[in-house]
Amino acid sequence: MTIPTERLDQIAHRFAEIEARLASGTLEGDEFVAASRDYAELEPVARAAIELREMRGEIAGLTEMLADPEMKAMAEEELAELRESLPEKERLIAIAMLPRDAADSKPAMLEIRAGTGGDEAALFAADLYRMYERFAAEQGWKVEPVSMNANEIGGFKEVVANVTGTGVFAKLKFESGVHRVQRVPETESGGRIHTSAATVAVLPEPDEVDVQIDPTELKIDTYRASGAGGQHVNTTDSAIRITHLPTNTVVTCQDGRSQHKNKEKAMQVLRTRLYDAQRAATQGAEAEARKAMVGSGDRSERIRTYNFPQGRVTDHRIGLTLHKLPEILAGPGLAELVDALIAEDEAKRLAALES
Numbered sequence: 548m549t550i551p552t553e554r555l556d557q558i559a560h561r562f563a564e565i566e567a568r569l570a571s572g573t574l575e576g577d578e579f580v581a582a583s584r585d586y587a588e589l590e591p592v593a594r595a596a597i598e599l600r601e602m603r604g605e606i607a608g609l610t611e612m613l614a615d616p617e618m619k620a621m622a623e624e625e626l627a628e629l630r631e632s633l634p635e636k637e638r639l640i641a642i643a644m645l646p647r648d649a650a651d652s653k654p655a656m657l658e659i660r661a662g663t664g665g666d667e668a669a670l671f672a673a674d675l676y677r678m679y680e681r682f683a684a685e686q687g688w689k690v691e692p693v694s695m696n697a698n699e700i701g702g703f704k705e706v707v708a709n710v711t712g713t714g715v716f717a718k719l720k721f722e723s724g725v726h727r728v729q730r731v732p733e734t735e736s737g738g739r740i741h742t743s744a745a746t747v748a749v750l751p752e753p754d755e756v757d758v759q760i761d762p763t764e765l766k767i768d769t770y771r772a773s774g775a776g777g778q779h780v781n782t783t784d785s786a787i788r789i790t791h792l793p794t795n796t797v798v799t800c801q802d803g804r805s806q807h808k809n810k811e812k813a814m815q816v817l818r819t820r821l822y823d824a825q826r827a828a829t830q831g832a833e834a835e836a837r838k839a840m841v842g843s844g845d846r847s848e849r850i851r852t853y854n855f856p857q858g859r860v861t862d863h864r865i866g867l868t869l870h871k872l873p874e875i876l877a878g879p880g881l882a883e884l885v886d887a888l889i890a891e892d893e894a895k896r897l898a899a900l901e902s
Contacts, residue, residue, distance in 0.1 A: 606626065678881060692802065693800065758825070
C-alpha cells in the first residue's frame with residue numbers, strides 16, 4: 548500500500564501545528580487536555596511519516612547515483628536494503644492511519660455470566676474473571692468489581708467489573724462472545740468430559756457527556772441485599788434496582804453496604820449499557836464497514852474453546868490454536884491471543900481499504 552506524499556505532508560504539518568500550540572503556553576483546562584491527547588495519538592504516526600519521507604528521499608538520491616559508475620555498486624547495495632524495508636514501513640504507517648474506534652481509549656465494563664453447564668459454568672466464569680484480572684495486572688490496569696453474584700462453591704453466576712488504564716477497550720474488545728470449556732468437573736466421579744460455557748461482554752465505559760440520562764425516566768427500587776443461599780448480607784435496604792423506562796434496561800447492584808455507593812455503581816453500569824446500545828445502533832448503520840472486523844461483535848457468537856484434557860485454547864474466529872492453556876488462564880499468556888486478534892483485525896481493515 549503506497550501512501551501519497553501529500554498525505555504524509557498533511558500528517559507532519561498537523562503534528563507540527565499541535566506541537567506549536569502546546570509549546571505556546573496559551574492552552575489551559577480542557578483545551579490543553581484535548582491538545583495533549585491529540586499529540587499523544589498523532590506522535591507515533593507523525594514520526595513514522597517523517598521516517599518514510601526521509602527513506603523515499605534516500606531512495607530517490609541513490610537512484611540518481613546509479614548513473615555514476617564509481618558510485619553505482621554502493622548505491623545498488625543501499626538501494627536493495629531500503630527497497631526491501633520500504634513495504635513494511637508503508638504497512639506500519641497504513642495501520643497507524645486506519646480509522647480508530649472512538650471508544651478504543653476508554654475504560655471498559657467487563658461482564659461475565661455463567662451459561663449452560665450449571666455449577667461448572669459458574670466455576671468457569673470465575674476462572675475467566677481471574678484470567679482477566681491477572682492479564683489486567685500485567686498491563687498495569689486496575690480492576691474494580693462492581694457487582695458479583697457468587698454461588699456456594701466459589702463460582703460466579705454473574706460478575707461485573709470496571710477496568711481502567713491505557714488502551715483497555717482497544718485490547719479487550721475482541722473478548723466479547725461465548726467462551727466454551729471442555730473438562731472433567733471436580734464433581735464428576737466417572738471422569739467424563741463436560742462442555743460448559745460463559746458469556747463475556749466488554750463494553751466501553753462512557754464519559755458522562757457521552758450519555759445524557761433524564762432522571763424522570765428512571766424507576767429506582769431499593770431492597771434488602773442477600774448473599775448465596777439466601778443469607779442476608781445486611782439488614783437494611785441497601786440494594787438498588789434501576790430501570791431505564793424508555794429502553795426497559797434494568798440494572799441491579801447489591802454488593803456494597805451503602806445504598807448511595809450501590810446507586811452510583813448501578814448508574815455507572817446503566818450509562819455503559821445505554822452507550823453500548825447507541826454504538827450498536829450506529830455500527831448497524833455501518834454494517835459494511837463492520838464486515839472487515841474480526842467477529843461480528845455478537846455476544847451469542849462462540850469465539851473460543853478452552854480444552855483442558857488437551858491443554859489447548861482455540862480461537863475460532865482466526866483459527867488459532869495455542870497449546871498453552873495454563874499460561875493463558877494464568878493471565879500473561881492471554882497477550883498472545885489478544886495481539887493475534889488485533890493483528891488480524893488490522894489486516895482485514897487494510898485489505899478492505901485496498902479493495
